[in-house]
Amino acid sequence: MSRLCCPLALLALFASISTLPAQTNVGAAFVRTPKQSIDQSYTDHIKQYTTQPYFNSPLTDYLPSSKTVPTPVKVLGDVAGAPGILPYAEDVYTYFRLLEKSTPRVRVFTIGHSEEGREMIAAAVADESLLAKMTENDARLSQLGDPRTINLDDAKAAELVKASFPIYYITGTIHSPETGAPTALMELAYRLAVDDSPYIQYIRTHMIVLITPVVEVDGRDRMVDIYKWHLAHPKEQWPRLLYWGHYVAHDNNRDAMAMTLDLTRNVLNTYLKFHAQVLHDLHESVPFLYDNTVGDGPYNAWVDPLLNGEWAMLGWNNVQQMTAFGMPGVFTHGDFDTWSPGYLMFLAAMHNGISRLYETFGNGGADTEKRILDPEEYARTWYKPNPPLPVVLWSQRNNNNYEETALLSTLSFFAQNGQQFLQNYYTKAKRSVEKPENAGPAAYVLDEPTSSREIELLRTLALQHVEISRLSEPFIYTPPAKPVKADKSDADKSDDKSKSEKPELPKPETFPTGSYIIRMDQPYSRIADALLDRQYWAPNDPQKHPYDDTGWSFGDLFDVKTVRVTDPAILKVKMDAVTDPNVDLGKVTGSGSVYAVNNASEVSLLGLRYTLKDATISVTDKAFDAEGHHFETGSLLIQNADAAKLKSALSEGGLSAVSLGAVPPVSAHTAAAPRIAFMHTWLATQTEGWWREAFDRMHVPYDYISTQTVAATPDLRAKYDVIIFAPVGRASTQLIVDGMPMWGNALPWQKTDLTPNLGRIDSTPDMRPGLTYAGVDHLREFVTKGGLLITSEDTAQFAIDLGLAPGVFVAPKGNVRVVGSVLAAAFVDKSSPIANGYGKDLGVYSANGMAFTVADTSVNRHITTEKDFKRPTGRGGPGDEDTPEDRPYVKAEPLPSPKPWEPTPLNEEEARNNVYLIPEQYRPDVILRFGSGKGFLLSGLLDGGSAIEEKPVVVDAHLGEGNVLLFATNPIYRGETLGSYALVFNAIQNFDRLAKPQSAAK
Ligand SMILES: [Zn+2]
DSSP: OGGGSOHHHHHHHHHHHHTTTOSSSOOSOOOOOTTSOBOHHHHHHHHHHOSSGGGSOTTTSSOBOOSSSOOTHHHHSSOTTOTTOOOOHHHHHHHHHHHHHHOTTEEEEEEEEOTTOOEEEEEEESOHHHHHTHHHHHHHHHHHHSGGGGTTOHHHHHHHHHHOOOEEEEEOOSSTTOOSHHHHHHHHHHHHHHOOSHHHHHHHTTOEEEEESOSOHHHHHHHHHHHHHHHHSTTSOOOOOOOSSSSOSGGGGGOTTTOOSHHHHHHHHHHHHTTOSEEEEEEEOSSSEEEEEEEESSOOTTSOHHHHHHHHHHHHHHHHHHHHTTOSSEEEEEEEEOOOSOSTTHHHHTTTSEEEEEEEOOOSSSOOEEEEOOHHHHOOBTTBSSOOOSEEEEOHHHHHHHHHHHHHHHHHHHHHTHHHHHHHHHHHHHHHHTTTTTTOOOEEEEOSOOSHHHHHHHHHHHHTTOOEEEESSOEEEOOOOOBOOOOHHHHHHOOOHHHHTOBOOOOOEEEOTTOEEEESSSTTHHHHHHHHSOOBOOTTOSOOSOSSOSOOOHHHHTTOOEEEEOOGGGGGSOEEEESOTTTTOSOEESOSSEEEEOOSSOSSHHHHHHHTTTSEEEEESSOEEETTEEEOTTOEEEESOOHHHHHHHHHHHTOOEEEESSOOSSOEEEOOOOOEEEEEOSSOOHHHHHHHHHHHHTTOOOEEEEHHHHHTOSOGGGTOSEEEEOOOSSOOHHHHHHBSOSSSOOOOBOOOSSOTTSSSSOOBSOSOBOOHHHHHHHHHHHHHTTOEEEEETHHHHHHHHTTSSTTEEEOOOTTOEESSEEEEEEESOTTSGGGTTOOSEEEEEESSOOOEEEOSBSSOOOOOOGGGOOOOSOSSOTTSOOOOTTSOOOOOOOOOOOOTTSOOOOOHHHHTTOTTBOOGGGSOEEEEEEOOGGGSEEEBOEESGGGTTTOEEEEEEEETTEEEEEESSOSSOTTTOHHHHHHHHHHHHTGGGOSOOGGGOO
16 A cells, blocks of 8 residues: 555655754654664564554664663563553553663652542653753743743843753543553653664653653553453453543543642643643544644634644644654544633643643554444545545554654654744743733732632632732722624614714722732733633634533632733732632631621532531521621521631631621521432443532532432432432433343442452442332432432433423523533522522523423423414504404403513413412422523623523422422533532522422412
């Protein structure tokens, strides 16, 4: 085949084109050194396991030998990428530590631990001369990374660049079923340390390659267990990897905004500690190598334009080099838009570095398999002139060849252009500091903290290494005038343009002493700006398939007022740096025996009930004022608390307490400590994993049970007060009830000698059985006996389908287009304790525009409303009533005109003998509804919104003595939606107080 034509000839051609910017004569052409012998056995095995010669390159089709440094065979028992071999994270580390012992060119660092306590490492690989200068080099890089330290002096920066070498950080297997990276990175480290060819020598003498071979260590070890089970049961179907990390699966690569997971924090801390220029994350889902460094638009709007150019340079160069090797199926333009900053690699893009991501091809294990591609995967396009093969025998060795060849060739290019990339690193950091004078804004201001939501937002910014300040004097800010755009219809009618474009008069605003300020003249201003600003995805954007969420504005999602200040005068106001946003917390003011903690829709209030279990705690039924403080309905009154425990719980929860002289004269009831169960399916656990993460972080305890447990437990109410059925993730009711088909073999998820890492979060001998109809009956009985069932998105649909939520229906979506957007919502019923502590409005995360409708009947039948009425042909004008001749006029019953969030009332005729009419005390209560008009979209994409405007999004349905709470949105999502957490926590705290008062039955 033509793609087999001599790679070296192509290389020579390529070298003449691509080495123009190189700093030395060492070109991209690769030549093995005759001075170094090869490891013949290893080389033979590479050849044996590579399914076609063109799935390898001259860079990786052999292994140089070393007398002192062990090859991966030492740990694996075979070569990297050999069939049937997947090492645990700990085995991978063993190898890296063997390298560290046997060569001065490798150093290994512990960079942190996972939620389940497993170690994460980074290995630095470079020539010993570079590693010896690591500390002094790092001192220079830290100055380039924070140009304030050299007074933004370009000449000084140029000297530093000249003296420095760059750091390139590679991370592997964040996605656990994408299994090839660890062995590829073991072998890559060996090659970088051992190979004496000029090509490799140039890399290791011009840069440090930093490698974290396993990012998701918990998931890796579970994946290896599953693979071992598969090898032991070769004829059987094997269980899918249900749990990756402790909380989430694929979404571990969507945490780079909220920084909720240990792996995200560990990687960012390492990336910044080493002052790396690149963060390059390795994935496997696309044939054969999609270097999505270039991807597709729209690009993130907050990155430095220099980064766009760097992406193009690196991406296209990589394709060009791989194409020169004759390796098919390599491309860099593709359907990945670079809009959301939620991906792990994007930590670099938001911190003045370069983000990169490879998708190579993998088999989800180490079996060699025949793979059949989709037509769109093997189609030839302008950016894929040599597309992947439509049918291919693929091995893990092929994967390792691609991964290593691509990395080595890009490292070579980076090493040759290291000076330029270091210069860019400085320029991007400098422009980040200069942001107030250039693009702006000057700063963001957060109101003085009144809630734990604001503290959590500050903590998130601190995890992003954003500097936070606090005003030590007030600042009066006058926002710039906004021209008011005339309504089109008005403009058409009016000739007076000046009238229609009259600017809105700006109202000055005073930020008091103590307000938190996020200055934009700091090196990491971009991430703060990207999180606190709003996003707009145009409905007519050429990109019709957003890759992920289109909006994420943290001020809206945390329900914290954040003001974007463009006036640079704010930077001159007196302020103090906040070294730790936690130090001001846990404040107790006043002196007395009763502590009052305000409920400002707090995220950490419910946790106090469990943390202070020996204290006497009551919940107020009304708002009240005491000793100069205002307390909302649902505030806590705490007595008999251990002072030290209280202080530490408040501090951790970001709460303040006022100590009162006596119990205030406000009606209150004893705070319940509801017994909570999380019910999960064996289909998917990721989306509910985010809920578990929030409950753990907020110290709210729960039992973790599965649908199978519920199927087998007749009296759930005896054990639990609240059952949470968080979203499964696009599961149908039938799938939840039936589970997986029962043909084939059992799929165990259990801890055994063969699979020591499975079954720790929950276990079952067979993942296939679902909730069953017995389980549905148990849930129904649980609710009718006074329990609270909490549902969201697909599980709300499930509750509706099974008749657990009388009078609640899913609204028809019409033409609405929402892709992970932030939408405005308004409270309908502030009297419900679910709304305790909230204001009038709330920004909510909507995945796809789901909304509800409510009715007074349990069947969803259309009832004629005023909107349906069309006057018939007859007398009078369009607004007049027709009056038939020859008989007295009889006025019709007025037609109802309900709001979109209200049920349509039935008239006497419709209500007569209607068995579906819900008794008044069991009719659903709408707590929150969507907004409307121009203010409906807060961030992201919204098109055709009229179909869901003002429709209910949070509804409390009544069934027997209990309740089913339904969310059309996801209130606990990716650690980003703290503003809506309290809807869930308030409902739990008040699970036994949600019944409609009998007086409400009119
Ligand atoms: Zn992936």
